[in-house]
Amino acid sequence: MADTKVDVMKEKVVKEPSLMTGAVPTQDWMDVPVVFKPGNYCYPGKKSIMEYHCKQFPGLFGEPREWSPEDDDWKLPENWQEIILNGMRERLDKFRSFKIFMDCCVRCGACADKCHFFLGTGDPKNMPVLRAELMRSVYRGEFTKAGKLLGRMVGAREMTFEVLKEWFMYYYQCTECRRCSVFCPYGIDTAEITMMGRELLHLVGVNINWAMEPVANSNRTGNHMGLQPHTFKENIGYLCDDIEDITGIKIEPTFNRKGAEVLFITPSADVFADPGIYTAMGYLLLFEHIGLDYTWSTYASEGGNFGLFTNNQYMKKLNAKMYAEAKRLGVKWILGGECGHMWRVVHQYMDTMNGPADFLEVPKSPVTGTVFHNAASTKMVHISEFTADLIRHGKLKLDPSRNAHRKVTWHDSCNTSRGMGLLEEPRYVLRNVVPEFHEMPENTIRESTFCCGSGTALNTSEIMDLRMRGGLPRANAVRYVADRYGVNTLACVCAIDRATLTALMQYWNPDVEVCGLSELVGNALVMEGEKERETGLRFEELATGNEG
Amino acid sequence: MNIEKVLDQKKTDILNAWIKQVLGTYSADGARIFSNERDRFANPVGHNVRAGLTEIYEALVADQTAPVTGEASFKLVQVRAVQEFSPSEALSFIFLLKELVRREAGAELDHAALERIDRAVDRMALQLFDHYMACRERLFRVRLEEIERNRFLVTDGGCPSRFLRNRGNTATPAGSADAGPDA
Ligand code: SF4
Ligand code: SF4
Secondary structure, three states: OOOOOHHHHHHHHHHOOOOOOOOOOOOOHHHOOOOOOOOOOOOOOOHHHHHHHHHHOOOOOOOOOOOOOOOOOOOOOOOHHHHHHHHHHHHHHHOHHHHHHHHOOOOOOOOOOOOHHHHHHOOHHHOHHHHHHHHHHHHHHHHOHHHHHHHHHHOOOOOOHHHHHHHHHHHOOOOOOOHHHHHOOOOOOHHHHHHHHHHHHHHOOOOOHHHHHHHHHHHHHOOOOOOOHHHHHHHHHHHHHHHHHHHOOOOOOOEOOOOOOEEEEOOOHHHHOOOHHHHHHHHHHHHHHHOOOEEEOOOOOOOOOHHHHOOHHHHHHHHHHHHHHHHHHOOOEEEEOOOOHHHHHHHHHHHHHOOOOOOOOOOEOOOOOOEOHHHOOOOEEEHHHHHHHHHHOOOOOEOHHHHOOOOEEEOOOHHHHOOOOOOHHHHHHHHHHOOOEOOOOHHHOHHHOOOOOOOOOOOOHHHHHHHHHHOHHHHHHHHHHHHHHOOOEEEEOOHHHHHHHHHHHHHHOOOOEEEEHHHHHHHHEOOOOOOOOOEOOOOOEOOOOOOO | OOHHHHHHHOHHHHHHHHHHHHHOOOOHHHHHHHHHOOOOOOOHHHHHHHHHHHHHHHHHHHOOOOOOOOHHHHHHHHHHHOOOOOHHHHHOHHHHHHHHHHHHHHHHOOHHHHHHHHHHHHHHHHHHHHHHHHHHHHHHHHHHHHHHHOOOOOOOOOOHHHHHHHOOOOOOOOOOOOOOOOO
8 A cells, every 4th residue: 555645645536537546657667766655665774783784894885874765865975876886897797697687688578477576566667677677777878888879769877866766676676586587588587686786785875674684693693583592592492392292202402512413504583483483393303203413503593694685795604604613513414494595595606605515524314324416515405305305215203194284285485496496305295294285376386486575685564565465476376275275274495484474374365374394294293202292383273083 | 227137238348448447557567467467376466356346246236235245356455455556546446337337338227227336336335445444454463463473583682792791791702793703
């Protein structure tokens, strides 16, 4: 909903000749200015947080200050245009993909209707081709001869404040989900253009708090929430207490234990946020079930890497921390929990940023002996790969009927599906732990999956309207299986999804709950010496007649 | 003249014109794509507009005194309630129905019949207004609940070492707040 101020509304209602108010601008997109108003932008980074970042990486974050996107004056550095253009030049030299993506779009339009933000808003600047054009037009205008000479005739323009505002608006209305790239005949990845856009905005101090604060916290205490080691440990202790109540099994995990075979890293949301904690209980049960020699770390206490949504320097640094910890503890390999962008970073960028991790061993399951050659370089295995392998070898005792209260559908998270090709493993696990599983329509899953609408640090509540329209295509497909099969559970392997889909479902499909895959595994696992289960891991009632 | 019969005969004309006008409230690109793409999963806005308006129209044909009871009209309002429309913009589409009925079927309906239809449309408008408010209230509840769930996220946490220093511990361990653990 837009501005509800009475005077504005009155004017609109009275002036329009037809009752059909709300007609949209018909000018060329370059002439449509962006308007920031409450609800359509994320709050800027707090000054204190930005001061911290400026100390970490001088020169990359502009000038810390109080400012608002609604103001006419963003208090930019005097030479901000020069900073942006230099930054662009530097990146065009450094990242070949950026240069290619600036040059090679043929405007075929195949991507135009593939973005969930366009599908939810109808705003042309949310068509991936136009989102890229916001930057490409400046590239032409400032870096190509034709553009300099012919200007707008060839779709070129200069870097103005209006353009900067547009960038801030639309590079923070892209979740870097890469759905558009699947349909582009040239493989143009608009997500990477958005990444460049955000890096450039950072250079002149234009940023959002929901990214910058978690990055600061991760850099300082090791996780997004800024949890300190004792708190982290204590909370896992609480989860173990709950497990004992539910199953009668006492679990005593170790922390920062040198010499463990495996280091386990997961998003901190699994340790602290609802509904992630039930997924964490699932991990704890699984590792106990197979007697895994593993340790948690209170230092590498975050799998998530909001550096990916910030700039390549922070992405690299936060990723490096996980490997530094693996080295310090002397583990053989790393097992990673249910996270989205942690995996995108590991799969797509880790190797060239911080890899190869030669000090670790190629991961080998101590239970089945399977060697994970796919992780030969990064030495990091996904919990779904690991669990699927255990099930395949008959190493888990499972009772799927304990999940009979759930009719499940599967959300492919953008990062794990499109970013790393993890499509079959979670489905295989799911089929083995729940009695009823229904796929959503084909053009909304697997590589074509629709984003939750709130990734890349857009999961902040001040833009809830925007998130709901961005998530409409996802919710719309869930509605279909809910109506058709009575689906009441949306499962996934991403911590951000678990949080954002929860909100999305509460608005669009309140009859559908969201859970992590490992929660369902935990429910189904028959532990040795356990008592009869009366509830699931979130203390929810089980289906009648299916207990135990 | 039988209202039901006339409205039913004119259904395709009126409904198509109505759908076109409502999709016209989106940008030119939006309107084009939302009109042409028939796959309901590739085009949720187009689908929900079509389904919602059809449900409303069919309800009007069936009985001009009963409320619309289906899900589709609620969904349509639910979509428009989170898009960049003011409340009046989001809901004004219902009144178009009066104009369209007059344009397409005015000749075949007498004054009493038109009045009856107008009243039905007004009643539906009030009903859609209730839907709209229910959606906005739901949205704010979602927002509140999320803040509740996320309250650990916004911590301004700080570093353990600073915490120690602030408590009067003079030794500044490596990895202070200012330096960061691996700066
Ligand atoms: S990466 Fe995703 S959000 Fe960004 S433009 Fe492409 S489809 Fe849209
Ligand atoms: S699909 Fe690729 S080439 Fe076609 S318009 Fe989109 S980005 Fe350009």
